[in-house]
Amino acid sequence: MNDKTNELTIQLESFEGPLDLLLHLIKELKVDIFDIPMVEITNQYFHYLQTMQELRLDVAGDYLLMAATLLEIKSRMLLPKKDIEIEDDFYEEGEDPREELINQLLEYKRIQQAAKVLKEMENERGDFFTKLPADLDSYRQSIPLSPGEVSSEDLISAIQKMYQKLLRKKPLSARLNQEESSVDQTMIDILDKFEQLKKGKDVTIPFTDFYEVATRAHIVTTFLAMLELVREKKIYFIQDVTYGDILLKRLWEEADEDE
Template sequence: MNEPYQVKLDGFEGPLDLLLHLINQYEIDIYDIPVAQITAQYMDYIHTMQRLELDIASEYLVMAATLLALKSQMLLPKQEIEETDEEYMEDPREELMQRLIEYRKYKEAAQKLQDKEREANQIFTRPPVVFDHHDIRQPVGKGDLSIYDMIDALGKMFERKKWHEPLETKIENSGVSIEERMTEVLDLVKHSTEGLAFDRLFEYPSRSHIVVTFMAILELMKNNEVTCEQEHHFDQLYVFYRTCNGQ
């Protein structure tokens, strides 16, 4: 009997990271968060992860419940307050807003430290040497797309292909390993000089095919063998082959 896939991704940093990603993506004012909109977008991500039976940490589900509670609270009719009443009505979004601002501050500080570390890793000292030829290769970055961008692209692919529910009821091993699918994907991308549309890598509406392909793309990105790019937010994603010089 085929054993089900156990899918766990390492790119998730927590629900605050996902919320911050959504705020940046939709250019939302962090001091005036539209709870209904952010809740709908957040739940879309959770539903996409659940459809793939990804290992979702409980903190994501706790945040989902918090957002739904906030949404309900914001929909309740506001009590009229007399002008003489000096009681301060706290915005129910206040706590979430403060948590996000604090998280963003530490995330930006961590990014600056990471950039400094990356720059330091490119500095070497050695005795003077004469170069006979110019074969100096520059380091290649892994791109700006995060795991959330990839999940968003996957969710939009479901909608475009009208795959509201994959045909299989559970993820079963189809006989193709992630390593084999990586080879297949790489071969397809190599022959697409202008980039291969993300959707074209998902040919069959079965969870096994979708999950193995998705994991294969993530592994290829991690190994710096392919890069995923989109011209603007919400545009179609394209997968490009990365040669040694990053072209």
């Protein structure tokens, strides 16, 4: 068997099924998939099947079924229109005999494209290397806080206690239909409260003074506003005694201090 025959054998075995073979033939003939020339396609298809048999390659049943389908469509395309109508009512008047085959090819083409994208994603993922879990116990050592500093656990505990207190204090009717403020608006409200007390630059405001509405949305919004102001270095949390009340203190800019 010469090199050309070997090459043909590999090419024939590379098709995943009859639809794959048909798409290949359509591409080779450079024709529109919506206007398949059935005579040429059928002839080329049977040529491939004959070559497979000559090379003693197994021809699967789905290839033979497609061959029969192509012959039927080819014959209907060649018959005069009136003869098709008289023969049977399998095709409605004006229906293209190739329509079902075209739909199958389009669906198969979409599946091929999806498979190609998934394969590319798999290859890209293969370029990443995972790291085995590391022992982080050495990084979990507790760092002592300076006097007056507040830990994240203290803040969470303060919010939980304050929320439970508000729920007990406020009647249900007072907790309904409250108009919630945005984080940005709440940040402005917090700074305005400090502005009203600006004469005492070292003034502190209790953490709980900013929670007057017993709704989860209000509590979360106010807490996020406080954290954002801390990040922007406009306020900070202090705690005079361990497990005592958490206070907010304003960080004034130099221009503000001169006023």
